Amino acid sequence: MLDLATPTISERSALKINPAKTCQPIGAMYAALGIHSCMPHSHGSQGCCAYHRSHLTRHFKEPVAATTSSFTEGASVFGGMANLQQALINIFSIYNPEVVAVHTTCLSEVIGDDIPTIIKKAREEGKIPEGKTVIHANTPSFVGSNVTGYSNMCVGIVNYLAEKSGESTEAINIFPGWLDPSDMRELKRLAEELGVKYTLCPDTSDVLDLPQTGVYEMYPKGGTPVEAIKRMGDAIKTVALGEFTAHAAAQKLNDKCGVPFEALDAPIGLTNTDLYIDALRRIAEVDVPASIDAERGRLLDVIQDIGQYFHEVPVAIFGDPDHVVAMTRFAIELGLKPKYIFSGATGRAFENRVHAILDGRFPDAIVKQQGDLFELHERIKADPVKLILGNTYGKHIGRAENIPLVRFGFPILDRVGHRLFPTVGYRGAMHLVEKISDALLDQRDRTCPEEWFELVQ
Amino acid sequence: MSTEATIPTGTIEEVEGVTPDALREQMLKGLPSKTLRKRAKQIVSNDPETPPEIGANSRTIPGIITQRGCTYAGCRGVVIGPIHDILHITHGPVGCGYYSWMTRRNLARVPEGQTNYMQYCMTTDMQEDHIVFGGEKRLAEAIREAYRLFKPKAISVYATCPVGLIGDDIHTVCRLAKEELGINVFGFSCEGYKGVSQSAGHHIANNGVFKHMIGLDDTPNDAKYKINILGEYNIGGDAWAIDELLKKCGISILATLSGGVSYDEIINCHQADLNVVMCHRSINYMAEMMETKFGIPWFKVNFIGADSTAKSLRKIAKYFDDKELIDRVEEVIAAELAVLRPIQAEIKAKHQGKKAAIFVGGSRAHHYQDLFGDIGIETVSAGYEFAHRDDYEGRDVLPNIKVDADSRNIEELDVEPDEARFRPRISPEAKQKLIDAGFAFSDYLGMMREMKKRALVIDDISHHELEHLIKTWKPDIIGSGIKDKFIIEKMGVPCKQLHSYDYGGPYASFAGAINFYKEIDRMLSTKVWSYVVPPWVKDRKAAAPEAPAEEQKAA
Numbered sequence A: 001m002l003d004l005a006t007p008t009i010s011e012r013s014a015l016k017i018n019p020a021k022t023c024q025p026i027g028a029m030y031a032a033l034g035i036h037s038c039m040p041h042s043h044g045s046q047g048c049c050a051y052h053r054s055h056l057t058r059h060f061k062e063p064v065a066a067t068t069s070s071f072t073e074g075a076s077v078f079g080g081m082a083n084l085q086q087a088l089i090n091i092f093s094i095y096n097p098e099v100v101a102v103h104t105t106c107l108s109e110v111i112g113d114d115i116p117t118i119i120k121k122a123r124e125e126g127k128i129p130e131g132k133t134v135i136h137a138n139t140p141s142f143v144g145s146n147v148t149g150y151s152n153m154c155v156g157i158v159n160y161l162a163e164k165s166g167e168s169t170e171a172i173n174i175f176p177g178w179l180d181p182s183d184m185r186e187l188k189r190l191a192e193e194l195g196v197k198y199t200l201c202p203d204t205s206d207v208l209d210l211p212q213t214g215v216y217e218m219y220p221k222g223g224t225p226v227e228a229i230k231r232m233g234d235a236i237k238t239v240a241l242g243e244f245t246a247h248a249a250a251q252k253l254n255d256k257c258g259v260p261f262e263a264l265d266a267p268i269g270l271t272n273t274d275l276y277i278d279a280l281r282r283i284a285e286v287d288v289p290a291s292i293d294a295e296r297g298r299l300l301d302v303i304q305d306i307g308q309y310f311h312e313v314p315v316a317i318f319g320d321p322d323h324v325v326a327m328t329r330f331a332i333e334l335g336l337k338p339k340y341i342f343s344g345a346t347g348r349a350f351e352n353r354v355h356a357i358l359d360g361r362f363p364d365a366i367v368k369q370q371g372d373l374f375e376l377h378e379r380i381k382a383d384p385v386k387l388i389l390g391n392t393y394g395k396h397i398g399r400a401e402n403i404p405l406v407r408f409g410f411p412i413l414d415r416v417g418h419r420l421f422p423t424v425g426y427r428g429a430m431h432l433v434e435k436i437s438d439a440l441l442d443q444r445d446r447t448c449p450e451e452w453f454e455l456v457q
Numbered sequence B: 001m002s003t004e005a006t007i008p009t010g011t012i013e014e015v016e017g018v019t020p021d022a023l024r025e026q027m028l029k030g031l032p033s034k035t036l037r038k039r040a041k042q043i044v045s046n047d048p049e050t051p052p053e054i055g056a057n058s059r060t061i062p063g064i065i066t067q068r069g070c071t072y073a074g075c076r077g078v079v080i081g082p083i084h085d086i087l088h089i090t091h092g093p094v095g096c097g098y099y100s101w102m103t104r105r106n107l108a109r110v111p112e113g114q115t116n117y118m119q120y121c122m123t124t125d126m127q128e129d130h131i132v133f134g135g136e137k138r139l140a141e142a143i144r145e146a147y148r149l150f151k152p153k154a155i156s157v158y159a160t161c162p163v164g165l166i167g168d169d170i171h172t173v174c175r176l177a178k179e180e181l182g183i184n185v186f187g188f189s190c191e192g193y194k195g196v197s198q199s200a201g202h203h204i205a206n207n208g209v210f211k212h213m214i215g216l217d218d219t220p221n222d223a224k225y226k227i228n229i230l231g232e233y234n235i236g237g238d239a240w241a242i243d244e245l246l247k248k249c250g251i252s253i254l255a256t257l258s259g260g261v262s263y264d265e266i267i268n269c270h271q272a273d274l275n276v277v278m279c280h281r282s283i284n285y286m287a288e289m290m291e292t293k294f295g296i297p298w299f300k301v302n303f304i305g306a307d308s309t310a311k312s313l314r315k316i317a318k319y320f321d322d323k324e325l326i327d328r329v330e331e332v333i334a335a336e337l338a339v340l341r342p343i344q345a346e347i348k349a350k351h352q353g354k355k356a357a358i359f360v361g362g363s364r365a366h367h368y369q370d371l372f373g374d375i376g377i378e379t380v381s382a383g384y385e386f387a388h389r390d391d392y393e394g395r396d397v398l399p400n401i402k403v404d405a406d407s408r409n410i411e412e413l414d415v416e417p418d419e420a421r422f423r424p425r426i427s428p429e430a431k432q433k434l435i436d437a438g439f440a441f442s443d444y445l446g447m448m449r450e451m452k453k454r455a456l457v458i459d460d461i462s463h464h465e466l467e468h469l470i471k472t473w474k475p476d477i478i479g480s481g482i483k484d485k486f487i488i489e490k491m492g493v494p495c496k497q498l499h500s501y502d503y504g505g506p507y508a509s510f511a512g513a514i515n516f517y518k519e520i521d522r523m524l525s526t527k528v529w530s531y532v533v534p535p536w537v538k539d540r541k542a543a544a545p546e547a548p549a550e551e552q553k554a555a
Helices: A024-032 A046-060 A073-078 A081-095 A106-111 A115-124 A146-161 A181-194 A226-234 A247-257 A270-284 A290-309 A321-334 A348-358 A373-382 A392-401 A425-447 B020-028 B033-042 B071-080 B094-099 B128-133 B136-150 B161-166 B170-181 B198-212 B238-249 B263-271 B280-294 B306-320 B323-351 B364-374 B389-393 B395-400 B428-436 B463-473 B482-490 B509-525 B548-554
Strands: A038-043 A099-104 A133-137 A172-175 A198-200 A237-241 A261-264 A314-319 A337-343 A366-368 A387-390 A405-407 B043-045 B087-091 B154-159 B184-188 B225-230 B251-257 B274-277 B298-300 B355-359 B378-383 B456-458 B477-480 B495-497
Touching (some): A024 A038, A024 A099, A024 A146, A038 A046, A038 A081, A046 B094, A073 A081, A073 A106, A073 B161, A099 A115, A099 A146, A106 B161, A146 A226, A146 A247, A172 A181, A172 A247, A181 A270, A181 A290, A198 A226, A247 A261, A261 A270, A290 A321, A290 A425, A314 A321, A314 A373, A321 A348, A337 A373, A348 A366, A373 A392, A387 A392, A387 A425, A405 A425, B020 B033, B033 B043, B071 B154, B071 B184, B071 B198, B136 B154, B154 B170, B170 B184, B184 B198, B225 B238, B238 B251, B238 B306, B238 B323, B274 B306, B280 B298, B306 B364, B364 B477, B477 B482, B477 B509, B482 B495
Parallel strands (some): A038 A099, A099 A133, A172 A198, A172 A237, A237 A261, A314 A387, A337 A366, B225 B274, B274 B298, B355 B378, B477 B495
16 A cells, blocks of 8 residues: 655656646536526547546445547647637537536647637527526636636636626625535535625535435535526626635726725634624624524533543644645644645745644644645654545545545545535534544544553543 | 347346337337437347447436446456556555555456555655646656666556546656566556547557567476466456365466456466457457467457356367367366356245346356356346447447447557467368357357347446336336445345445356356345335324335324
8 A cells, every 4th residue: 555655755857646636627517507597518639538527426325427538630730720619509508508618628729729709609699598508617627627627627717707886785795715525515505694785706505515305406405596697797796715716806806896805714613603794794784693693612521521532632734725725724723733735836925824723833834836736745644643634535544544534625526524514614623523533533442552541532 | 130149038028017129118208319329329228139239338418327437447447457566556546546546356366476556555645846846756766766766677657537638658758667566567558538539448458568578488388288367357256166166177277368367477378279258348358369470369258157157178289189188178168067056046946037137347247147047147238338339239349330439549450470479270271160160269159149129228328317217117126336336225126236245256167157146136135125114104193105205204
């Protein structure tokens, strides 16, 4: 099991081993699924679409419909206009979505297909039915990572759809960043509990967490409707939850329609949820109901009750940057000791953001953008941790080093909880506290000397 | 047509009151004209006596929701990926390497002293400046770093779409690295846009394995009955199950291409006396090339299904024409079937007459019909994801297949007999005697000859067609892949993934067949589907029985 890693940190400049990221288009595909009645379309080789659909399906265990331009060598030489136009005809005739959300791939980016021109031409030639919408985002795989693709599609959604009529909706826009449907559902529940009028976009709840009814619907009831997205330009304010997956869309909406925004982190953990609740109540000028105080209090109570087992436990946190940033703050709240904080994302912004949260209190912590899991493994071998917080790709390190892995983030390919229970909000935090304490105590129960194996803890 | 064909009797007149032709019309109705013309060729009503021509291995229609993947997936993911002790480097942006990292269930048991590189995703993670200025230097450095850190015996490099477009010469980089490092380093130009599906990647992989690995180690092997299994990928441990079975018979497998296999086994596997082919589609090129160069004959086998497994074992024994082996094989079959038959009978009694549909791969949609058939389940519709006409209609159709531009782009190696190493494994007389007795070499019957008349054969099924099939013919179970699984199950039909086996298996050999019977019995007997409608729905005043989804929402 992963026996190549040694305690020496290898010097590499060209070889990435076990990346902690993937490429842009999967993020664009996921974001597009959060628009109601939307067909994500991958403009490139069909393998990209197949890989992204497969991976999203493995994570959600739900149908993921998406189409592809199915480039062949000819299209790669002469451009993909004919393929995209034919795809649009087929998609609208056969699958009849309200929206087609096109994203590019490294292939169509390298050949330089001009998507807006192709869409314009298709519309002029009547290949896009009246009343139907086609939007796009450029998502070159050789720039950024999966979160960039998510962010770019969110920007594309705003760019194409949001409008300002001048008549206020009195609503708050919420850009949730890359979260699971269970999280989106929880964000909405909290907003409703506060009595706040809101538009969540994208919204994958009721799209990728469907009940078993015996009936398949290609476009289930969930997803943000185009009409609602259009009116986002008339909102009073935007709350954007995540620097890497939400802030750019909020900025775009501000630039385009003059809707100001508050830039927060993903509401994972106590403080991050406080900031979310506080932003909503300030903007909407409402009182926070006692029911939310009670939820918060129950979370705090359980943290206090079980905190002794978290105290100074060294932890490695890895995954997508918004998840890791928010989780790092929560880990500190729990009393854990962040030791390795890795993201595959590119750019110093991630490291700066994490250092701001660590606030000099963890001088030994190693924070790494463009990190890969091989280096994480090497570092763990050199100086171990007692807990790993990350996605399923951490399971090999966990097994090799006998360290419990608590799964969170994307993707989770081998467990089901993320589909059912949120990680955001106070309830999400309670769920995480349960998972983390279970993992630490199970490990202790399995490995401690018998005389210290206790019934009560 | 091969003398081995057993034409199935009977006709599928109709299913759920709808004829195959009517269902076909339903699928095609309303498609845009260009799409309709193309799909009409890819959906045919079967005739096992004279299989009709089917549109296959043709370009995927943009926008139709296909199952298909790309050339890179077929090359790196399917054929080369399972070789566990080669260090694999994907040259390209991060995604291609990432998605082909441990997602296919080609399992490996790694002997002490060997390394399992399958748990690692190594990629050059190309960034924008490499796209602009070229990625050759980065690739060369990545190979150097990989060697410095891990000292592998071989490094294999895979090109992704942008690499081909910007013109990185991966083969020169590999050649120079080979000279510099003194280990085997080779590359595959398997850019995703080549060909029309994974199939092109299989061909490119076959060529590369043949050029860069086959025949490198001439160490003699003195085992008595030496064979290779070609086109077996050890999904869910299938290759191990076959290996175990053949060992019981006294047959040695030198290499399984490519599943549960090491580099050393592959470079020595030309010492075998026979190649048997499981997946014709993905590896028939290798079988042909090894026969031409080394004189190793090949024939098609199928270890999926009890009767097919027995038939395949007997065929191998007959080829070696040794009474001791023939007797041993009969003993093994008798012992295995003694265990299998009662289980098969019990499960068959429960499910006899149920209907399956299978849409997967380039051979599994055919092979798994045997397994379903073992327990009385008839396959009423089937199709491949990336097969060619010969996989449907039989290999004798090969001379009639028009080679289009997409196939022409894939290199055909010019293979000559190796003067020093060519050795006929069977005398021409003995071979002719077998052929005269009905023994088929270098042949594949195809799927259609073994399906009932008017069964609906659908190449590269699209989502739209699958929905019609389920709603109209209501199959009891469907064999498909991850992208379709939850669509099918949302419609209330159990779906067995036949790429990943839903993380179960093995299903090959007699032992595997028992696993499969039990798994299908579980899927068809589960109570979960009976709970779909909540108990109060029947009493609901505003009940709308035809739309349980709406009822649940209202609840």
